[in-house]
Amino acid sequence: MTLEKTSIRPGETTLPFDASTADDARLAFIGRIRSPWTDRTDCPKNMRVARETNQKARVEIDAPFRAALQNLEAGRHIHLLTWLHQSRRDLAVQKPRSAETASGTFALRSPVRPNPIGLHLVRLLDVDPASGQLVIDAIDVLDGTPLLDIKPYFDTVDRPSED
Amino acid sequence: MTLEKTSIRPGETTLPFDASTADDARLAFIGRIRSPWTDRTDCPKNMRVARETNQKARVEIDAPFRAALQNLEAGRHIHLLTWLHQSRRDLAVQKPRSAETASGTFALRSPVRPNPIGLHLVRLLDVDPASGQLVIDAIDVLDGTPLLDIKPYFDTVDRPSED
Numbered sequence: 169m170t171l172e173k174t175s176i177r178p179g180e181t182t183l184p185f186d187a188s189t190a191d192d193a194r195l196a197f198i199g200r201i202r203s204p205w206t207d208r209t210d211c212p213k214n215m216r217v218a219r220e221t222n223q224k225a226r227v228e229i230d231a232p233f234r235a236a237l238q239n240l241e242a243g244r245h246i247h248l249l250t251w252l253h254q255s256r257r258d259l260a261v262q263k264p265r266s267a268e269t270a271s272g273t274f275a276l277r278s279p280v281r282p283n284p285i286g287l288h289l290v291r292l293l294d295v296d297p298a299s300g301q302l303v304i305d306a307i308d309v310l311d312g313t314p315l316l317d318i319k320p321y322f323d324t325v326d327r328p329s330e331d
Numbered sequence: 332m333t334l335e336k337t338s339i340r341p342g343e344t345t346l347p348f349d350a351s352t353a354d355d356a357r358l359a360f361i362g363r364i365r366s367p368w369t370d371r372t373d374c375p376k377n378m379r380v381a382r383e384t385n386q387k388a389r390v391e392i393d394a395p396f397r398a399a400l401q402n403l404e405a406g407r408h409i410h411l412l413t414w415l416h417q418s419r420r421d422l423a424v425q426k427p428r429s430a431e432t433a434s435g436t437f438a439l440r441s442p443v444r445p446n447p448i449g450l451h452l453v454r455l456l457d458v459d460p461a462s463g464q465l466v467i468d469a470i471d472v473l474d475g476t477p478l479l480d481i482k483p484y485f486d487t488v489d490r491p492s493e494d
Contacts, residue, residue, distance in 0.1 A: 274403050
């Protein structure tokens with residue numbers, strides 16, 4: 169793990185500083201993802217693969233934030249924003265194992281980025297505001313990953329305009 | 332402004348604490364949005380309205396992060412994640428001016444949330460990695476809003492499955 173976090177592959181370049189030292193703004197963790205994935209080697213690499221596993225997942229919202237679940241309806245799609253806490257934050261150009269060539273971090277969905285925020289579109293299958301428990305169709309992050317936000321999906325703003 | 336930031340409307344409730352006091356993780360600002368909107372009353376309330384104005388916008392990426400723009404192609408859709416720095420962070424249930432009833436923060440796309448991260452799907456019209464200048468089709472945030480991340484949009488993960 170230490171080696172993986174500090175070494176780079178051919179074609180990769182680092183930022184001039186490690187973004188984990190920045191303090192431009194601060195976050196509150198609002199809960200945690202509870203997923204079937206406890207090991208990086210098992211964890212789906214993206215939401216398409218996660219859905220194909222047919223493995224549901226849960227979200228636990230911490231008590232102070234449960235009132236904010238009011239009117240969130242099961243059946244709809246939601247965006248989850250997570251904090252990918254195990255990701256390094258110092259790569260400018262990177263070469264994922266699955267990629268043939270290296271690309272800039274902002275051209276990739278890699279979890280390795282200056283601000284390791286994950287964006288996941290999921291279907292909300294069940295929600296219990298009293299206990300803060302949500303059931304979702306799938307997720308592509310490790311069990312225990314902190315949650316930052318829940319945003320309802322809207323076709324009017326979240327779908328690309330037709331070309 | 333002071334009144335607006337501390338008062339609540341009928342039906343609204345606050346969190347048991349102000350999330351702006353949290354320090355669970357820290358962010359790096361990677362650049363700024365340059366938009367036509369310098370006043371809250373003019374600023375479009377969502378991306379649908381922003382697109383309808385036919386007003387383009389720009390993104391300025393700070394020098395240390397420009398290398399991460401490599402291979403990001405003009406013409407494609409991208410998600411921008413912004414830090415909505417003027418938003419309060421203490422509301423659990425809120426009633427936007429345009430809404431008939433109050434709803435939990437996580438059932439709304441309001442900028443007021445524990446972590447005021449904005450999610451904006453835009454079309455990238457032009458990109459110059461050397462100067463860090465991007466041109467986008469539209470944006471619904473004030474000029475000067477800090478940028479946290481750029482993620483390419485992919486149909487395979489970012490589009491809801493058909494019902």
